Amino acid sequence: DAGITQSPRYKITETGRQVTLMCHQTWSHSYMFWYRQDLGHGLRLIYYSAAADITDKGEVPDGYVVSRSKTENFPLTLESATRSQTSVYFCASSRQGDTGELFFGEGSRLTVL
């Protein structure tokens, strides 16, 4: 049972480049989320999805794009990376949305030079 996996786990890129972080879950959970974790800010919601082809903005969506063509995948794209997007990104999934347990991936550490 793989659960929820993220790739890559570590990524270094340069300002202006496009970066895609992948997230895959094997539970067929309807809900998926992307959070970023920064010291002093906790976990901030970037985007979430209630089902395939349904996505919505969270607290800090600017500079990010998501898609969800299949239930099990929820990629996060930084179309033109900036240094302020250096962070640890966590993908999560849930059966019950915002009123049930979130299962987090291991995180993807992104550094933008």
Add this chain to the structure above:
Amino acid sequence: GENVEQHPSTLSVQEGDSAVIKCTYSDSASNYFPWYKQELGKRPQLIIDIRSNVGEKKDQRIAVTLNKTAKHFSLHITETQPEDSAVYFCAASKGGNTGKLIFGQGTTLQVKP
């Protein structure tokens, strides 16, 4: 939108003492309040949650209390042990399957042996 404030940002206690972490939320419609624990280098994991129709919930050494009137909720850890050392996050959501679970800034708890 929902805003969750968490205090203190760091907390150091002696093994065996109690630890209390407090959170306040802004949206009176919020009705689900989970707590997540993140050990160093690991993913966040749910440790306890409470819904707005309950004032207190306990699970062994941890308990959560909710004051809806004051819009705050707290995590209580009794008889702390070194393995309780971690970052703790509170969160709040309005339910309705919106997907918007908003986290506090996190509290780093250190339990000294």
